[in-house]
Amino acid sequence: MIIKIAFRNIFRQKRRTILTALAMVVGFTLLSVTIGLSDGAYGNIISMFTRNRIGHIQVHRVGYLDKPSLYETIDGYTAVGAAIQAVAGVEAWTPRVYAAGLGSVGEKSTAVQIIGVDVPRETQATRFDQKIVEGNVLPETASHEAVIGKNLAKILSAKIGSEIVIFSQGADGSLANDVYNIVGIAESGDDATDRTACYLHIEDAQELFVLEGRAHEIVVIVSNINHVGKVTNAIEASLNDSTLDVAPWQVVAKSFYRAMKADQQGDAISRWVIMLIVAIGVLNTVLMSVLERTREYGVLKAVGTKPMQIFWLVICEVVTITLGSICVGVLLGTLANYLLSIYGITYPEEITFGGMKIKTLYAVVNARCLIVPAITVMLSATVVGLFPAIKAARIMPARAMRTH
Amino acid sequence: MAQIQKTDVIVTEGVTKVYAADGIPVNALNGINLTIQSGEFTALVGPSGSGKTTFLNIISGLDSPTEGKVWLAGKVLSEMSGNELSDFRRDNIGFIFQAYNLIPVLTVEENVEYIMLLAGVPKAERHERVIAMLETVGLKGVANRTPTQLSGGQQQRVAIARAMVSEPTIILADEPTANLDSKTGADLLEMMRRLNSETGMTFIFSTHDPMVMERARRLITLRDGRIDTDETR
Numbered sequence: 001m002i003i004k005i006a007f008r009n010i011f012r013q014k015r016r017t018i019l020t021a022l023a024m025v026v027g028f029t030l031l032s033v034t035i036g037l038s039d040g041a042y043g044n045i046i047s048m049f050t051r052n053r054i055g056h057i058q059v060h061r062v063g064y065l066d067k068p069s070l071y072e073t074i075d076g077y078t079a080v081g082a083a084i085q086a087v088a089g090v091e092a093w094t095p096r097v098y099a100a101g102l103g104s105v106g107e108k109s110t111a112v113q114i115i116g117v118d119v120p121r122e123t124q125a126t127r128f129d130q131k132i133v134e135g136n137v138l139p140e141t142a143s144h145e146a147v148i149g150k151n152l153a154k155i156l157s158a159k160i161g162s163e164i165v166i167f168s169q170g171a172d173g174s175l176a177n178d179v180y181n182i183v184g185i186a187e188s189g190d191d192a193t194d195r196t197a198c199y200l201h202i203e204d205a206q207e208l209f210v211l212e213g214r215a216h217e218i219v220v221i222v223s224n225i226n227h228v229g230k231v232t233n234a235i236e237a238s239l240n241d242s243t244l245d246v247a248p249w250q251v252v253a254k255s256f257y258r259a260m261k262a263d264q265q266g267d268a269i270s271r272w273v274i275m276l277i278v279a280i281g282v283l284n285t286v287l288m289s290v291l292e293r294t295r296e297y298g299v300l301k302a303v304g305t306k307p308m309q310i311f312w313l314v315i316c317e318v319v320t321i322t323l324g325s326i327c328v329g330v331l332l333g334t335l336a337n338y339l340l341s342i343y344g345i346t347y348p349e350e351i352t353f354g355g356m357k358i359k360t361l362y363a364v365v366n367a368r369c370l371i372v373p374a375i376t377v378m379l380s381a382t383v384v385g386l387f388p389a390i391k392a393a394r395i396m397p398a399r400a401m402r403t404h
Numbered sequence: 405m406a407q408i409q410k411t412d413v414i415v416t417e418g419v420t421k422v423y424a425a426d427g428i429p430v431n432a433l434n435g436i437n438l439t440i441q442s443g444e445f446t447a448l449v450g451p452s453g454s455g456k457t458t459f460l461n462i463i464s465g466l467d468s469p470t471e472g473k474v475w476l477a478g479k480v481l482s483e484m485s486g487n488e489l490s491d492f493r494r495d496n497i498g499f500i501f502q503a504y505n506l507i508p509v510l511t512v513e514e515n516v517e518y519i520m521l522l523a524g525v526p527k528a529e530r531h532e533r534v535i536a537m538l539e540t541v542g543l544k545g546v547a548n549r550t551p552t553q554l555s556g557g558q559q560q561r562v563a564i565a566r567a568m569v570s571e572p573t574i575i576l577a578d579e580p581t582a583n584l585d586s587k588t589g590a591d592l593l594e595m596m597r598r599l600n601s602e603t604g605m606t607f608i609f610s611t612h613d614p615m616v617m618e619r620a621r622r623l624i625t626l627r628d629g630r631i632d633t634d635e636t637r
Binding site for chain 1: 514
């Protein structure tokens with residue numbers, strides 16, 4: 001009977017019920033879109049950052065990440081790579097050689113970072129071919145050719161067909177210098193990288209730095225980014241080599257990850273604000289409804305209804321309206337996120353986050369953008385409903401029945 | 405401490421109620437000692453502000469006295485918790501209010517069966533008793549209407565049915581005829597008088613209505629929160 005009374009009370013003041021529900025639906029939808037856009041943006045940024053650049057997991061010699069050195073190499077990286085490929089959840093792997101040097105084109109010189117890449121693997125793992133904005137990707141076999149970053153090309157006034165001379169030092173202490181024909185210009189999406197990057201075929205780099213059969217880094221791409229932790233542990237167990245360090249992208253790019261987390265906390269504040277707005281709206285209408293029905297609660301108590309039953313009567317009304325609002329919110333939130341996942345929100349100008357350039361923000365439709373608003377709206381409505389419910393339950397029947 | 409007899413339904417001892425009106429204490433009841441026995445048909449009369457409604461509220465546990473004690477069906481009301489009081493009222497007291505006070509979202513049948521539902525009476529028995537009670541109060545055929553679809557007299561009949569259907573020890577009626585025309589009021593009073601004779605239920609009215617006073621077997625007059633006269637006919 002309490003549920004019956006609660007349900008009928010909801011339809012008694014239709015306008016008020018609609019207003020209460022509207023506050024919840026708007027709050028739910030706003031929250032859902034905020035989460036959808038946030039998850040979409042971060043997912044996109046993480047995907048660009050990992051998939052195009054650092055990979056999901058990296059393997060180095062122990063200590064290399066903290067202090068990169070030409071001498072800290074993974075020996076026999078092909079065997080290590082094969083072992084990694086055998087781990088469940090690994091989609092691709094690619095080895096890299098890194099070294100610093102001086103690059104010269106004509107009379108212009110600047111510091112460069114030489115990155116030796118296995119072209120087919122790099123293309124499979126990090127879509128290397130898609131970074132080429134001018135010219136061609138490196139050939140699959142070593143041929144003394146180079147691809148340089150877009151900004152580096154500007155600094156060195158280099159063009160396709162120019163020759164770049166690299167000066168550095170080999171791992172054996174010898175002077176490393178050679179000439180490479182520039183066949184392509186690459187844009188990674190990160191200005192800093194594009195100012196220094198000089199990509200060579202891994203065998204050319206190994207020859208230049210006397211690193212035959214050795215690499216500094218193995219980049220691993222996993223099939224599902226959400227399983228990075230699990231796959232990292234599996235690779236570690238599979239390699240079982242104390243000289244190697246297996247690190248997920250969150251460790252490899254600590255500062256990027258921290259900046260992203262800090263930004264997400266900012267989003268959490270906006271969620272709290274939305275929750276507060278919903279709570280105030282609900283409190284206002286529920287409290288009004290309880291105050292208007294003080295006399296009725298007095299009568300219910302007078303005829304033998306227990307205080308707890310009156311309490312549940314009010315909570316039941318709030319929860320019923322909330323459940324209805326959540327259903328509508330799920331539909332609207334899903335629709336809004338779906339449309340935003342297709343059309344997105346385009347900024348007037350590109351924004352940069354962690355070196356990544358973003359022009360359009362796309363939302364995602366996932367369980368989180370429905371579950372979090374549902375829990376948030378239900379919790380905030382129930383919590384603010386507690387005060388009117390307690391007030392109704394504690395009513396003194398004689399006093400309550402004197403009110404009009 | 406008052407000596408309570410088996411036949412005593414209500415016993416009050418030194419019941420005092422002080423209200424604070426705008427910070428000024430107002431004595432609504434001044435040490436009322438009263439005993440009401442089972443099966444009485446009693447009217448509390450007196451001018452407005454004499455303490456009739458306050459007294460009814462206190463003897464039913466809807467309000468608490470500032471001083472003094474109330475025994476209802478042998479139990480001290482002030483010693484009960486909120487839940488115990490709710491159960492006690494549900495099982496022992498039927499209320500009839502001046503303003504009917506029916507639950508507007510429930511139908512006539514649901515209003516009447518509500519107390520039995522709280523008491524855990526099975527559905528079939530509830531329905532049977534509700535139909536029988538509605539017939540007794542002359543409301544056959546309106547079970548599915550809501551209170552707003554009834555006249556004032558019909559609503560008061562529903563209130564009487566609600567008060568009586570669970571067969572409480574005592575019926576407390578606060579100005580039950582105040583909002584009714586004289587014919588309807590007289591009919592309802594006759595009905596209550598008949599139910600009192602047939603069932604032996606105790607009725608206590610607070611009233612200004614001469615019709616009620618005429619029919620009451622005991623007439624207690626309150627003045628300034630005190631019993632002025634107590635006359636049994």
